[in-house]
Amino acid sequence: MTHMPSRRLFLQAGLAAGGGLLIGLRLPGHNRALAAPEVEPFAPNAFIRVAPDETITLIMSHTEVGQGVYTSACMLIAEELEVGLDQITAEHAPPNNALYADPFLGEQATGGSTSTRAGWKPLRQAGAAARIMLVQAAAEKWHVDPATCTAEHGVVHHTPSGRSLSYGKLASAAGLLPVPKDVTLKPASAFKLIGTPAKRIDTPAKVNGSLRFGIDVQVPGMKIGTVAASPVLGGKLISIDEAAARAILGVRDVVKLDNAVAVIGDHMWAAICGLKAAAPKWDDGPNAGLSSASIVQSLAAASDADGVEAHASGNAKAAIASVTKRLDAVYQLPFLSHAPMEPINTTLHVRPDGADVWLGTQVPPRTQAVVARITGLRPDQVTVHNHYMGGAFGRRLDVDSVEQAARIAKNLAYPVKLIWSREEDIQHDFYRPYYYDKVSAGLDVNGKIVGWLHRTTCSSVMARWLPAGMQKGGKLDPDTVECAVETPYEFPAQLNQFVQVENPGVIVAWWRGVGPTHNVFVVESAMDELAALAGVDPIEFRRRHLGKDPRARAVLDLVAEKxxxxxxxxxxxxxxxxxxxxxxxxxxxxxxxSVSERGEILLHNVYVVADVGPVVNPDTLAAQLEGGMIFGLSMAMYSEITHFKGRVEQSNFHDYRALRINEAPKVHVHIVNNPNAPIGGVGEAGTAAASAPLANAIFAATGRRLRRIPFATGQLSQA
Amino acid sequence: MFELTVNGTSRQVDVPADMPVLWVLRDVLAMTGTKFGCGIAQCGACTVHLDGNPVRSCLLTVGDAAGKQITTIEGVGATPEGAKIQKAWLDLEVMQCGYCQCGQIMSATALIKAKPTPTDTDIDEAMSGNICRCGTYVRIRAAIHAAAAA
Structure with a gap:
């Protein structure tokens, strides 16, 4: 889901409203339509705000879902600005694609493990530019050469004369100076903050319950509601018992939509009881017959024919036509719900002249746009108050729940917080697609792969979420073949294809690890099967197929040792x-x-070796790999959304299981020191890495090859 | 009308007897540290202490809690065990999104109060009712051991 951005940098600076220095920078995305022609030099939205009262505010263009990006982004700016993390306040950015677009994604969105990669250079440049201007302001005040001044911890010093001035006192003068054209960044050897395990800025408020997530918003006059939408996608509301709902103590309003009903009360309990009493009846509509069996059947049938070509080198089909040993395998990955711990919620106040929306979202501009569309307001009349998120995993890249909330809230004169039950969340998610993948590969007499065919059959997230991201005339979703076309290996002949099958009753969405979570499972499972066919140790077999890439060999060798x-x-x-x-x-x-005699899978240890290039915060990196791995193992062990009669069969954490602490393995993380390589992303890497090595470990333990996720729901106890 | 004692303070609430304490805390008393996660006692995000024992407030009715001592994340730091757990959580940077962690901290505090030096098996038993989707279990375990040793 990523595109390499242009690396041009636009800096603006000027006096902030109310005095002080404001540094803005713009990262032009690949999507020209989203980039404003010129940004106001005094725009109130930027990245750094230094106020005369000494407050230093860093505005966060990416959103915090737990991955630690607020801390990392602040470290990048603070390193060059010469301030400490204890001196800064992080602020959620308002929706503004022109100012805050992610250059990989082309809009202001957080996903695809791009945030730190996107910010690595520009955020340091913004910090450096601000520091240079503050130093210049001091030098002019003192009539000295700026080269004789130094900046440290928010203060500019002139050592020869022993004078010093704080950033706050210099901010207004600095705001009148031109932005430096050339900004030289520190070499890695001079970093004071980058590369250290600096403490996260968001955790002190998370440890005592004081941090406000979207669901914790409290607005004067607010009521609280809960929602039931048609259990079948595309179904309609027939009737409710409105009198019974209104008879519940504390119920204030009932709002009917064509496909949903909301009950609003003084508190969530009144809303829950009111919704139960309303007992909505549904017309299931055109998708009433949908079932997992029929979906898998249609994918399997479609996978028999050639698809859109994503990559072809050599003649893979011919190469494996006459081999003595070949693999023909089908790998399947189920529909998945995101199930972040914070249930879906939106708080909205819609008025004739404007609207406020409070929530945690990965896509502030899409949030603003959908509220504007539903209410008929202009986008600039819609204020988005973004929040820390209690997880997202891709769920909050979509705004379906915001759209629904706006359709409800525009009928109400007061602010309303709408919360989905966990059941509503699991059953009305936009799901990770079901993947049906075929791999055929052949070995020569020396046990080398001579040809590799990989055909993915699935629905396209890209076609719905970002049609402009489709390739080959709209026919190829590049996410479906990410890490399938480009693997760590070199094959003499390779063919990758994508077969698109859309299921009308299921909407598909990004899910942590996106394309790689799907394809690394397939490729690394198939490589393991081929190693077994060749009779070669799995690590040695991989070594023999690596290209010249020294980083792949290095991490593989180190994980063998560790x-x-x-x-x-x-x-x-x-x-x-x-x-x-x-x-x-x-x-x-x-x-x-290990696998017990009863077929239970027990996870003992996970060893991860990562080379991500430069490391901003090694502790955050380790945390992302530990947690990402457990998230991925959760999926591999238990996660599966199935449909019957159009309905999702799972409803809550008892049947859509997550790994618990007693089931979690020890995770040992080793980071390769490689500070001069391009910087990599880490938020999703661990998740993508988890499932194949587990399948391969189960094979090593039992001789049983599991080609279908999830593994721990009875496959091994079946004969 | 029910009288609840929350973090040592007496509070009068005029709500139905079957209303879960979770919603009383969040929507009536404006104490939002206690989190809604599942509503069926499967995830532990809503854990509070009732007379010192960890309970899921999503299924604890106000009628059953009346007259007993309720401790929430807003108040647990005032106890020595709660303060030790919170410090260990920060020292080891346990938290990612943090949403489940109020419940994790309540369960962990109750654990080290009952068993000052818990084994890994004790931790499994006391903490397996608390789900963390971010997968912070490695650090939760380490932080409980660190708090116990502090």
Missing amino acids: SGWGQPLPKGTGRGVGLQIAFGSWLATVVEA
Whole structure:
């Protein structure tokens, strides 16, 4: 889902409203339509605000879903601005694609593990430009050469004369200076903050319950509501028992939409009881017959024919036509819900002349646009108050719940907080697509792969979410083949195809790890199967197929060492390996797991070796790899959304399971020191890496090859 | 009308007897540290202490809680065990999104109060009712051991 951005940098600066220095910078995206022709030099929205009262505010263009980006972004700015993290306040950016677009995504959105990659250079440049201007302001005041001044911890010093001035006192003068044309950044050897395990800026408020997520918003006069939408996508509301709902103590309003009903009360309990009493009846509509069996059947049928070509080198079909050993395998990955811990919620106040919306969103401009569309207001009349998110995993890249909230709230004169139950969340998500992947590959007499065919059959997220991101005349969704076309390996002949099948009753969405979470499972499972066919150790087999890329070899060799690869294990325990290049980061992973006689899978240890290039915060990096791995193992073990009679069959954490602490493995993270390489993303890398090494470990432990996720829902207890 | 004692303070609430304490805290008393996650006692995000024991407030009715001591995340730091757990959580940077962590901290505090030096098995038993989607379990375990050793 990423595109390499232009690296041009636009800086503006000037006096901030109310005095002080305002530094703005613009990262032009690949989508020209989103970039404003000229940004107001005194725009109130920028990246750095230094006020005369010494407050330093850094405005966060990306959103915090738990990945630690607020801390990392602040570290990048603070490093060059010469301030400490204890001196700054982070502020959520308002919706503004012109100012805050992610250059990889082309709009102000947080996803695809792009935030730190996008900010790595520009945020340091913004910090450096501000520092240069503040130093210049001091030098002019003192009539000295700026080269004789130094900046440290928010103060400019002139050592020869012993004078110093704080940034706050210099801010207004600095705001009148021109922005420096050339900004020289510190070499890595001079970093004071970058590369250190600096403490996160958001955790002190998270540890005592004081941090406000979207769901915690309280607005004067606010009521609270909950919603039921048609259990079948495309269904309609027939009737409700409105009198019964209104009879519940504390219920204030009932709002009927064509496909949903909301009950609003003084508190959530009144809304919950009112919705139950309303007992909505539905016309299931055209998707009433939808079932998982029929969806898989249609994918399997479609996968028999050639698809759109994503890559072709050599003649892969001919290469494997006459081999002695070949693999023909089908790998399947189920529909997935996101299930972030913070349930879906939106608080809205719609008035004739404007609207306020409070929530946590990965896409502030889409939020603003959809509220404007539904209410008939102009986008500039819609104020988005973004919040920290209690997880997102891609769920809050969509605004369907905001649209629904706006349709409800425009009928109400007061602010309303609309909260979905967990059941509503699991059953009305936009789901990660079901992937039906075929791999055929052949080995020569030396055990080398001579041809590789990989055909992915699925629905397209890109076609819905960002049609402009489609390739080959709208026929190829590049996300469906990410990490399938480009693998760590070199094959003499390779063919990749995409077959698009849309299922009318299911809407598909981005899910943590996007394309790589899907394709790394397929490629690394198939590589393991081929190693077994060749009779070669799985790590050695991978080594023999690597290209000249030294980073892939290095992480693979190191994970073999760290995991004790090749050393004996108890009976029933196995190690599995996986290798990936995804989000600009190199990962090698070994999972150690065992299978009990009853077929239960036990996770013991995970060893991850990561080469992500420069490291902004090693502790955050380790946390993302630990957590991302457990998120991915959760999926591989348990996660599956199924449909029957048009309805989602799962409803809450008892049947849409997440890994719990007693099931979680130890995760050992090793970071390769590689500060001069381009910077990689880490928020999704661990998730993408998790499932294949687990499947491979289960094979090593039992001889059973699992080609369908999830693994721990009975596959191994079946004969 | 029910009388609740929340973090040592007496509060009068005029709500239905079957209303869960979760919603009383959040929507009536404006104490939003206690989180809604599942509503069926599967995730532990809403954990509070009732007379010192960890309970899921999404299924605890106000009628059953009346007359007992309720401790929430807003008040747990005033106890020695709660303060130790919160400090360990910060020292080890346990939290990612943080949404489940109020519940994790309430469960962990109750654990080290009952078992000052818990084993890994004790941690599994006490903490397996608290889901973390960010997958911070590695650090939760380490932080509980660190708090116990502090």
